[in-house]
Amino acid sequence: MPQPKTRWDIFCTVVDNFGDIGVTWRLARQLVAEHALPVRLWVDDSHAFERICPEIDVDLAQQWQQGVEVRHWPSEWVHAEAADVVIAAFACQLPANYMDSMAARETPPLWLNLDYLSAEDWVTGCHGLPSVKYKTVQKFFFFPGFKPGTGGLLRERGLLERRRQFQQDRSAQRQFLQGLGIDPAPDAQLISLFAYENTGLASWLDVLAGDATPTHLLVPEGRILGDVARWLGVETLTVGAIQARQTLTVQVLPFVRQDQYDHLLWCCDFNAVRGEDSFVRAQWAGRPMLWHIYQQDDDIHLDKLDAFLALYTKGLPPEAAQAMNGLWRAWNAGQPIGEHWLAARKHWPPLQENAEAWCLEQALQADLATALVQFYVNWI
CATH class of the missing domain: 3.40.50.2000 (Glycogen Phosphorylase B;)
Structure with missing residues (x-):
């Protein structure tokens, strides 16, 4: 398994009120709690997040909740060093400056599109395949799913x-x-x-x-x-x-x-x-x-x-x-x-x-x- 120093960034654009943030918040917490990974969760709608995590201070640009570094995803992006693993949840578009930061790394990060959940047959064939490429950084499809050969479902230990x-x-x-x-x-x-x-x-x-x-x-x-x-x-x-x-x-x-x-x-x-x-x-x-x-x-x-x-x-x-x-x-x-x-x-x-x-x-x-x-x- 990766060493704790492996840094993960998860990007979430809140589209459907709570589903997007619900999935990414569960995932971020589990990566921290069960895999000892430092995780930043970038969210563009703090008020939606507050509904499922009342401790969130919607006015803070940076805070820690349950071991996760929560960052507000501003409309005007500020520079942030790219992580070792970058997850774009539900095909959200990453900030252009952040993508440049990914490409500027000596070792390109693993860039994943965490897609929507589906039981359709084609999902198994597409899971893990390369997607688009940005300069030196290759993106991969990652599909949750119900069948072997997919990414499975979010399920905490025990x-x-x-x-x-x-x-x-x-x-x-x-x-x-x-x-x-x-x-x-x-x-x-x-x-x-x-x-x-x-x-x-x-x-x-x-x-x-x-x-x-x-x-x-x-x-x-x-x-x-x-x-x-x-x-x-x-x-x-x-x-x-x-x-x-x-x-x-x-x-x-x-x-x-x-x-x-x-x-x-x-x-x-x-x-x-x-x-x-x-x-x-x-x-x-x-x-x-x-x-x-x-x-x-x-x-x-x-x-x-x-x-x-x-x-x-x-x-x-x-x-x-x-x-x-x-x-x-x-x-x-x-x-x-x-x-x-x-x-x-x-x-x-x-x-x-x-x-x-x-x-x-x-x-x-x-x-x-x-x-x-x-x-x-x-x-x-």
């Missing part, structure tokens, strides 16, 4: 063991939920909802409200709140709001730090998530889930959705796989999902078993941070 212990400890779960002001009925199913705006939500809430099984719906503040408020018939929903309709209780949660969000997912019976960071964390929760993928032009995001579904549902009985496919596709098309939810509920035991089996299967691969470090070792 994560699944901590998750299992927590899920087996009712007292710990109750204490965590109470800390967020959550007091569900003893027989209520817990569902978390973190999603983009979705016109299909109302039909799901209708079904949940009319279900004989009580549901406590936990909604972290975010873009879906407007749709929830419209269904409830209220103008706005703020943090702490609790509204009940028949057997459905809706509670709005504050935006919490990453480790707290992990615990929230671990507490829930079902997790609806969005983007990339929460998508991966829901898989490590080992519970049935629903993914709201980020919409792209020409619906190319649906190819990514179908590619993941093909992998995720391959271990399910045909009827259960069909129910999950219908639920996910309707949700991502903004269509009513109430009937699809009822269809999925008929196959709950196999869906639960599949979620845990998928989690364990993905844990057989090297985690993303370790794969990045190993890529550098092989490169030098």
Whole structure:
């Protein structure tokens, strides 16, 4: 493994509110904590960062958080010496002066484009291939993924063991939920909802409200709140709001730090998530889930959705796989999902078993941070 003096720079342009910074913040912390590497995280939006790391001082250009040197990425770039490993997260464009600094090094750095997560077949073939070159500096593609031959997923050391212990400890779960002001009925199913705006939500809430099984719906503040408020018939929903309709209780949660969000997912019976960071964390929760993928032009995001579904549902009985496919596709098309939810509920035991089996299967691969470090070792 590389010596601790090997310096790493990670650049993050916040595009989708929290997904980009969520991934890069987890990665930076893990490289420091588990690989003893000095890491600078360059972020262009400190206010978005502050939501998942409240200790951040948004007015500081340079600070240290959990061992990571956090630097504000200014619109007018100032000179900074290039690191030994440079990660451009999600194809963000590095400052021209910084690229010149990379090229000026006696030994060119390893330059990686950490790409978006996808289960599509072509990812395996492109992972690790050279990309563009800037003067003497070669850039390489690095793809997270679900198959051998990709970079794997972000997973901290001991994560699944901590998750299992927590899920087996009712007292710990109750204490965590109470800390967020959550007091569900003893027989209520817990569902978390973190999603983009979705016109299909109302039909799901209708079904949940009319279900004989009580549901406590936990909604972290975010873009879906407007749709929830419209269904409830209220103008706005703020943090702490609790509204009940028949057997459905809706509670709005504050935006919490990453480790707290992990615990929230671990507490829930079902997790609806969005983007990339929460998508991966829901898989490590080992519970049935629903993914709201980020919409792209020409619906190319649906190819990514179908590619993941093909992998995720391959271990399910045909009827259960069909129910999950219908639920996910309707949700991502903004269509009513109430009937699809009822269809999925008929196959709950196999869906639960599949979620845990998928989690364990993905844990057989090297985690993303370790794969990045190993890529550098092989490169030098």
